[in-house]
Amino acid sequence: MSEKLRLYIHIPFCKSKCAYCDFFSGKADEKAYDEYVMQLKDKIEYWSKRTDKTLSSVYFGGGTPSVLGDNRLCEVLEFIKQKFSVDNNAEITVEVNPESGKSLDFEKLYKCGFNRISVGMQSSDEKELKLLGRIHSTDDVRQTIYNAKNEGISNISLDLMLGIPCQTEQSLKSLIDFCAELGVTHISSYILKIEEGTPFYINRNKYDFADDDKQAEMYLYAVDYLNRLGYKQYEISNFAKSGFESKHNTGYWKLDEYIGIGPSAHSFFEGKRFFYERDMQSFNDNVITVDGTGGDEEEFIMLSLRLAQGLDFDEYKKRFGREIPESLIKTADKYIKAGLMKRNGNRIFFTPKGFLVSNAVISKLI
Known part of the structure; x- marks a missing residue:
């Protein structure tokens, strides 16, 4: 079993729900944010007592972690550092939505230990963004990345989506060029999937979704063009400049142990796979569902x-x-x-x- 231990923190809040999203997340107010931070700290302490392994990476995902604001994010990270041993070179990532990210205090985030951000951009085309239900603009993306770099966070990932209705090879090329011009170090490129229960699924007959052949064409174009721009493919959907592969996510694929904290968060620890249900009360009560053994x-x-x-x-x-x-x-x-x-x-x-x-x-x- 690997000596490396990874920690995932799920933030189940968003300002609005995207048309394609199947993750456990929803709207909440400031009071709910504060209460959730208290619950996170309670579970962090619980898990810290069950291992003396050093954390080699920490990842705040969602949902939209950036809606918590820099003070709460730092409060949780500082508590993690109090309760766990954290490697001096640990990769510590927070997912950021450009709409809430543009107003984050990245200096504060950097000083408390965040050294990588993952920005949920999806597209640089305003029409495509609107179709996806994204509430940010391309200017928000630019501002967020500028602010982060200006305060010392240079390890930046951007998410982009393939197979969006109306997306063309030219708009995809423009999207990739936009990423490269911003000088980001990592790009995650996902094919749009229509998940049951999402607005896209409910209204699926209203949209001209790319068929399998078109999706394949877009994917192969993206792989080739990203490679030519110096973003080497290291996983099905992930591309990076040399040395900037996501250590946290690579740990999942290399069967490193990880603990996931938050409703819907999964774990692989001491040979077992288990998870918290997609339910806030179950999480608050620390109800854990065992999903069998892992690592075979x-x-x-x-x-x-x-x-x-x-x-x-x-x-x-x-x-x-x-x-x-x-x-x-x-x-x-x-x-x-x-x-x-x-x-x-x-x-x-x-x-x-x-x-x-x-x-x-x-x-x-x-």
Whole structure:
């Protein structure tokens, strides 16, 4: 088991709900924010008593963590530092919506320990933003990133979305150019999924959603263009300048242990997977649902193949004490011949085209 421990803090609040969002989040007032901070501190203390491992990364996600404001965010982070041992080089990220982010005190955030922000931009086209239900503008994005950089936070990630209705290759190129011109170090690029229960799902007949072929075309274009701009793909949906890969998220895919705190937050700790329900009262009562064991061979193979570096046979043997099954190698050979995978010595990995069908391929491999 890895000695690294990661901590995820879920902030279940947003000023408005986006048309595609299926995350556990909703509107709340200042009093609810304060009460939630108290509950977070209670659970942070609870979990800190169950391990003496050092945190190698902390990630505040949501929802919209930035709606809490810099004072509350720093209050929670400082409490984490009091209760846990935190590595001096820990990556500490907070997700920021540009609408609330433009008014954050990034100097305060930087001084209390936040050294990375992830900005939920999705698009740089005002019409696409409106369609998605985003409440920020492209100027808000510029201002947020300028403010963060000006106060010392230079490790910045931007989210962008592929397959938005009305999105064209030209608008996607403009979106990627916009990211590059802002000088961000990391880009997460997600294909729009229509989740049941979301406004997009309820009104799905009103929109001209990109079909699978169009989504694939957009994805492959994005992978190629981002690569040409120096953003190397290191995971299905993630691209980074050299040395700026997300340490926290990479930890998930490498089976590092992590504790998730907040309603809907998942954990992998001491060989078990468990989570808090999507319910505030259950979280307040610290009700934890066990989801079984984790970290077995199948999970290792599946998660390794999410990464561009792929599945390392030697690492598999070191972890599980046996060779990669011959049947897996034979099956992989078929996909290598089809151009969906590649092999480099004792390592197999997906091509960009293969990533598009990775779930189906992995199910055949394991």
